[in-house]
Amino acid sequence: MYSIMKQIDFCAGHRLLNHGGKCENLHGHNYRLQVHVSAKELDSVGRVIDFVEIRNLFKAWIDEHWDHGFVLAEFDSNAIEAVKQVQPHKLYLIPWNPTAELMARYLMERVVPQLGLDEQRDVRVPKLVLWETETSFAEVQCS
Numbered sequence: 001m002y003s004i005m006k007q008i009d010f011c012a013g014h015r016l017l018n019h020g021g022k023c024e025n026l027h028g029h030n031y032r033l034q035v036h037v038s039a040k041e042l043d044s045v046g047r048v049i050d051f052v053e054i055r056n057l058f059k060a061w062i063d064e065h066w067d068h069g070f071v072l073a074e075f076d077s078n079a080i081e082a083v084k085q086v087q088p089h090k091l092y093l094i095p096w097n098p099t100a101e102l103m104a105r106y107l108m109e110r111v112v113p114q115l116g117l118d119e120q121r122d123v124r125v126p127k128l129v130l131w132e133t134e135t136s137f138a139e140v141q142c143s
Helices: 051-065 077-084 100-114
Strands: 002-014 027-039 069-073 091-094 124-133 136-141
Touching: 002 051, 027 051, 069 077, 077 091, 091 100, 100 124, 100 136
Parallel strands: 002 069, 069 091
Antiparallel strands: 002 027, 027 124, 124 136
16 A cells, blocks of 8 residues: 655634634634545556645645635534625535534545545545644544
8 A cells, every 4th residue: 555645735714612712713723734645556657646636636625615714613603694794705614513623524524525536546535634733633534
């Protein structure tokens, strides 16, 4: 098995319901997503997959949906209405509280299957690591 990792940086805001601390306020982070990709066989060039292809797939999705926007829980009506008051605004709703853990889970369960990695060669994403700060990250692995 061969593995590689591509890093993608982006900025996004969120808030955590029922946090009990300052993270209940709308705030933002400079996130770092580490996409781990593996394959049993290398392609004809000798790669798991071209790093550019990973960047193009993941960065395009992040740029369109999360970068410089707010990622909020779909049930957080107060924050949703607050963000909608600002024009223009960028808002993406997920079904859970947008912790780093659940944002990583969302990417793994909902986004990765949509991206169309090379399934003919059994290229897969076994792990995503989402850094929320320089010292704190969440990791999700494909079961």
